[in-house]
Amino acid sequence: MNYTNWLYFPMRLAWRQLIFDRTKLMVAICGVLFACVLVFMQLGFRDALYASATSAPVKLDGDLFLMHKQSEAMWRPIEFKRSELMRALGNPAVADVFPLYLGLAPFKNIETKVKRTLMVYGFDPDSTSFRIEAINNKREALKLKDTVLFDEYSRPEFGPIGQLIAANQNWTEIKDYKVAIIGLFRMGVSFAADGNVVTSDLNFMRIFPKRSLDNIDVGIIKLTPGSSQTSVKGELEKLLDESINIFTYQELLQFEKNYWANMAPIGFIFGFGTIMGWVVGLVIVYQILFTDIANHRNEFATLKAMGYSHGYFIRVVFASALLLAIFGFIPGLMLSLGLYHLAESQIFMPMPMTIAKATSVLMLILSMCFIAGLIAIRKLRDADPADMF
Amino acid sequence: MQTAIDVQNLSFSFGSGTLVQPVLKEITISIQQGEIVLITGPSGSGKTTFLTIIGGLRQAFTGSVVVLGQQFIQSSEQVRVKVRQQIGFIFQQHNLLKSLTALQNVSMTLEMNNQLSEQQRQERAIAMLTAVGLGDRIHYKPDQLSGGQRQRVSIARALVGQPKIVLADEPTASLDKQSGYEAVSILKKLAKESQTTILLVTHDYRISDVADRILELEDGMIRNI
Numbered sequence: 001m002n003y004t005n006w007l008y009f010p011m012r013l014a015w016r017q018l019i020f021d022r023t024k025l026m027v028a029i030c031g032v033l034f035a036c037v038l039v040f041m042q043l044g045f046r047d048a049l050y051a052s053a054t055s056a057p058v059k060l061d062g063d064l065f066l067m068h069k070q071s072e073a074m075w076r077p078i079e080f081k082r083s084e085l086m087r088a089l090g091n092p093a094v095a096d097v098f099p100l101y102l103g104l105a106p107f108k109n110i111e112t113k114v115k116r117t118l119m120v121y122g123f124d125p126d127s128t129s130f131r132i133e134a135i136n137n138k139r140e141a142l143k144l145k146d147t148v149l150f151d152e153y154s155r156p157e158f159g160p161i162g163q164l165i166a167a168n169q170n171w172t173e174i175k176d177y178k179v180a181i182i183g184l185f186r187m188g189v190s191f192a193a194d195g196n197v198v199t200s201d202l203n204f205m206r207i208f209p210k211r212s213l214d215n216i217d218v219g220i221i222k223l224t225p226g227s228s229q230t231s232v233k234g235e236l237e238k239l240l241d242e243s244i245n246i247f248t249y250q251e252l253l254q255f256e257k258n259y260w261a262n263m264a265p266i267g268f269i270f271g272f273g274t275i276m277g278w279v280v281g282l283v284i285v286y287q288i289l290f291t292d293i294a295n296h297r298n299e300f301a302t303l304k305a306m307g308y309s310h311g312y313f314i315r316v317v318f319a320s321a322l323l324l325a326i327f328g329f330i331p332g333l334m335l336s337l338g339l340y341h342l343a344e345s346q347i348f349m350p351m352p353m354t355i356a357k358a359t360s361v362l363m364l365i366l367s368m369c370f371i372a373g374l375i376a377i378r379k380l381r382d383a384d385p386a387d388m389f
Numbered sequence: 390m391q392t393a394i395d396v397q398n399l400s401f402s403f404g405s406g407t408l409v410q411p412v413l414k415e416i417t418i419s420i421q422q423g424e425i426v427l428i429t430g431p432s433g434s435g436k437t438t439f440l441t442i443i444g445g446l447r448q449a450f451t452g453s454v455v456v457l458g459q460q461f462i463q464s465s466e467q468v469r470v471k472v473r474q475q476i477g478f479i480f481q482q483h484n485l486l487k488s489l490t491a492l493q494n495v496s497m498t499l500e501m502n503n504q505l506s507e508q509q510r511q512e513r514a515i516a517m518l519t520a521v522g523l524g525d526r527i528h529y530k531p532d533q534l535s536g537g538q539r540q541r542v543s544i545a546r547a548l549v550g551q552p553k554i555v556l557a558d559e560p561t562a563s564l565d566k567q568s569g570y571e572a573v574s575i576l577k578k579l580a581k582e583s584q585t586t587i588l589l590v591t592h593d594y595r596i597s598d599v600a601d602r603i604l605e606l607e608d609g610m611i612r613n614i
């Protein structure tokens with residue numbers, strides 16, 4: 001048995017039959033391409049969503065984090081007593097604790113005067129609560145009354161803040177309270193907030209007069225060097241009130257991701273979209289393979305009479321499926337790359353095309369075509385050489 | 390001379406139970422290597438059924454059918470596929486693969502043979518197409534050829550593998566007089582050169598002069614003419 005021919009000849013026949021009818025080939029390729037792009041976009045948006053969901057927590061600087069157990073996610077926190085955070089200092093491994101205050105508030109575009117909601121973070125300017133150089137450098141300046149920093153990754157609807165600062169037109173209103181934007185930093189938008197502003201805890205209270213320093217949203221805990229996060233976490237769980245969740249840094253990121261993946265219907269929607277793309281592609285490829293077998297029924301029966309085995313035709317069908325998968329995937333990948341760039345420039349979400357993503361979509365497309373082939377080969381039984389004469 | 394086909398007391402019926410319809414009844418016939426045998430008979434007399442059994446395309450259960458030394462009664466599919474590779478088939482419809490050129494169609498027969506190189510396949514296929522008078526049409530696809538030319542391509546396809554036996558079922562039925570006669574003459578000439586046995590079903594008495602022997606099937610029974 002010659003194994004090159006075993007695979008090469010049926011593949012060549014599949015190829016010749018595919019290119020014979022260009023219109024049908026185009027339809028088939030478009031079907032796979034469509035499925036491909038659909039799946040790529042769904043995965044792209046989903047990953048962008050997960051990445052953006054953690055764009056704020058990933059920048060927090062701490063070893064352990066406290067949140068109220070009823071907080072579903074950081075962007076919609078339930079307040080808890082600052083005294084709980086202070087009690088953590090009772091543990092000798094805890095070096096320092098800092099409160100973090102969060103609130104959504106309308107921000108007035110300096111040029112158009114249109115208000116749009118963004119997230120305001122209030123932190124202790126004596127701490128390094130963020131792993132963002134631009135914020136830490138401005139801690140002294142933020143101690144001044146009514147000063148804020150603006151996230152330059154915010155959506156452009158908030159106005160060209162960088163240019164306005166340079167032009168000394170840096171006064172605006174947050175929640176109808178006048179503040180001066182004294183600098184920029186980079187954090188990133190999420191589905192929850194189109195923009196971000198960071199200020200001191202005291203300025204935060206000025207913007208949100210109904211809030212109190214005693215009720216915090218997130219507690220940041222820094223441990224002494226060399227102490228174990230998990231064991232301190234265990235000790236704190238006994239020490240602090242039951243209503244408090246304690247997370248390590250990684251757990252916090254996972255918690256935020258899980259919110260979008262499970263709690264919010266968004267994760268489900270993207271998963272559903274991926275499956276739909278796969279199913280639509282499957283149906284199209286199956287249809288093409290099925291009608292192809294039906295149209296070639298007499299030809300296959302003739303070849304069977306001549307001595308070709310059933311396995312040969314199975315290889316022809318799977319080779320057709322494989323060729324369609326490849327010829328649909330390549331343009332699908334190209335198109336998706338373009339769409340990723342478009343999405344990045346239009347909605348300011350990071351949509352990187354990673355090798356892992358491309359590979360998993362290729363696997364999905366291959367499995368789609370393989371299963372389409374698997375369903376279609378049942379049709380081969382209709383090709384009975386005894387009926388040929 | 391060697392016996393190519395040896396049939397003893399072959400009976401065959403379609404259907405089962407009360408609907409059973411006997412088609413072939415106690416047929417006994419022996420065909421030598423290199424013989425050209427014509428089978429005639431009225432429509433529905435079982436000619437096609439007989440040919441499909443000889444060609445290993447249909448399984449029969451009673452009697453004995455030995456083709457090229459292999460017993461077909463109660464045989465496995467593998468045995469019949471093996472023998473089928475040494476048989477050339479010519480159908481009433483040309484049954485060429487419409488997405489392939491004449492050359493590629495003829496090469497399909499040779500692609501089952503792993504001993505040949507791709508170049509040998511090409512050479513043999515071209516030589517065979519030239520022999521049937523289509524040397525200048527090798528890159529044409531079936532719908533670019535006339536009915537007679539297509540049937541000649543299928544003759545080339547049947548003969549290129551140097552089969553021991555050629556089975557043809559009314560190969561001239563869809564052709565006009567002239568091209569039908571041409572096609573069968575080519576078939577006879579090439580078969581005689583290579584000592585190929587031919588079993589040819591036809592209603593066409595104009596081509597009866599190519600035969601060494603003519604059999605008539607009537608009501609499932611065979612008789613020599």
Ligand SMILES: Nc1ncnc2c1ncn2[C@@H]1O[C@H](COP(=O)(O)OP(=O)(O)O)[C@@H](O)[C@H]1O
Nearest residue numbers: 403404412430431432433434435436437438439
């Ligand atoms: N696949 C089949 N199933 C049932 N009956 C069949 C089948 N093929 C042929 N027959 C019947 O068998 C008889 C012989 O048919 P066939 O061999 O095609 O005759 P011929 O080729 O001489 O015209 C006919 O009565 C036909 O109706």
Ligand SMILES: [Mg+2]
Nearest residue numbers: 389436437438
């Ligand atoms: Mg017939």
